[in-house]
Amino acid sequence: MEPDACESAEERSALALVTRTALERVGLEVSPQEALHPAAVEAAHVAQHVLRSGPPVPERLARLIGMLDRARADGKTAPAPELPWPTGLAVPGPHLQRSVARALKSIPGQNKGSGVPHGSVVAGWLEPEKDAARRAVTLLESAWPGAAAELRTVLVQIALLDGPAIDGFTDFTVHGAVFVRRERLTPDTNGLPGPVRFAEALVHEGAHTRCNAASVAARPFLRPVEGGGPIVATPLRLDPRPLTGLFQQMVVLARSVLLYGRLLADGTGAVGTKNALQARRDRLARSAVDAVATMTRHRDALTDHGTTVLEDAAQVAAQVRV
Numbered sequence: 001m002e003p004d005a006c007e008s009a010e011e012r013s014a015l016a017l018v019t020r021t022a023l024e025r026v027g028l029e030v031s032p033q034e035a036l037h038p039a040a041v042e043a044a045h046v047a048q049h050v051l052r053s054g055p056p057v058p059e060r061l062a063r064l065i066g067m068l069d070r071a072r073a074d075g076k077t078a079p080a081p082e083l084p085w086p087t088g089l090a091v092p093g094p095h096l097q098r099s100v101a102r103a104l105k106s107i108p109g110q111n112k113g114s115g116v117p118h119g120s121v122v123a124g125w126l127e128p129e130k131d132a133a134r135r136a137v138t139l140l141e142s143a144w145p146g147a148a149a150e151l152r153t154v155l156v157q158i159a160l161l162d163g164p165a166i167d168g169f170t171d172f173t174v175h176g177a178v179f180v181r182r183e184r185l186t187p188d189t190n191g192l193p194g195p196v197r198f199a200e201a202l203v204h205e206g207a208h209t210r211c212n213a214a215s216v217a218a219r220p221f222l223r224p225v226e227g228g229g230p231i232v233a234t235p236l237r238l239d240p241r242p243l244t245g246l247f248q249q250m251v252v253l254a255r256s257v258l259l260y261g262r263l264l265a266d267g268t269g270a271v272g273t274k275n276a277l278q279a280r281r282d283r284l285a286r287s288a289v290d291a292v293a294t295m296t297r298h299r300d301a302l303t304d305h306g307t308t309v310l311e312d313a314a315q316v317a318a319q320v321r322v
Helices: 003-025 038-052 058-079 096-103 127-143 145-154 192-217 243-266 276-299 304-316
Strands: 119-124 157-162 168-170 175-181 232-233 237-244
Touching: 003 038, 003 145, 003 192, 038 058, 038 096, 058 243, 096 119, 096 157, 096 175, 119 237, 127 145, 127 192, 145 192, 168 192, 175 192, 175 237, 192 243, 232 243, 232 276, 243 276, 243 304, 276 304
Parallel strands: 157 175
Antiparallel strands: 119 157, 168 175, 232 237
16 A cells, blocks of 8 residues: 555566567567656557458558657657656647547446537646646655555656546556646645645555556556456445456555545645645545555455555545444
8 A cells, every 4th residue: 555666666567568669560660768657658559469360461550650750859849847756747749649549438328418518628738737737746745655655666758638527537558647637636615735646646646556566567466357347336435336447446545535634744734734735635534544444345356566555545544434
């Protein structure tokens, strides 16, 4: 449950090797550094799909080459880091826009309704938003250095979302990129400042990113089952989710509870009122308790590794009396 920058770096290297191997199978090469870019990861996913469909045809190879060229160009033309991390504040790009389109399709009822605009798009960063992001990073470095160190390792791009449909998400197809709604950079009505809200968003999406990497590159959390297993209610989504979604929500919630505990201990005067921080932690803790309870009812679906994480999450949730 605690962040681990060393393990996350090992997982990142393992996934980069998977990306390079998938592209090499269709005759394309990328460097270890290029393989970390979310656009290159997307190209590797497309390469796997191409191979499953039969021998690669020139048209599909041309598409892959174009995707890799854009990834390389993005790496060469990216501005100097806006953050004290090697993480880019992403400009809108095709791989990010395709990811948002996929996410919108997964929202129940998103394509139905009155026709009132309710989507989300990748947006550019404004200077005040960049400043709020830098303050969020400074906050994390101070309050939770371990989480900051892991996030430095797992986050390659932070994409800003404009529109009400999606608050934030990750997508393994563009692993290394995380998406956060731009309103998370501004204060909320309960008194939480923008940098605090954005720090929570980074911990949240970073936990998803780490879970995705660990489940593929290290040890899986859930046992393989036919048909994907049961669909269950989860604290953070209205629609029922598979167990892997519940498991990741449990991890996200427990880490978010830990974050607010660190912020409360770090000195609340600099980051917001104690009452607002306490209220947010308590709300997250209630959701964490629900997630742990539901996951416990399905603990037979977990590997030994997954069971250890469940027990750690239960300890975090139990420490907060709500």
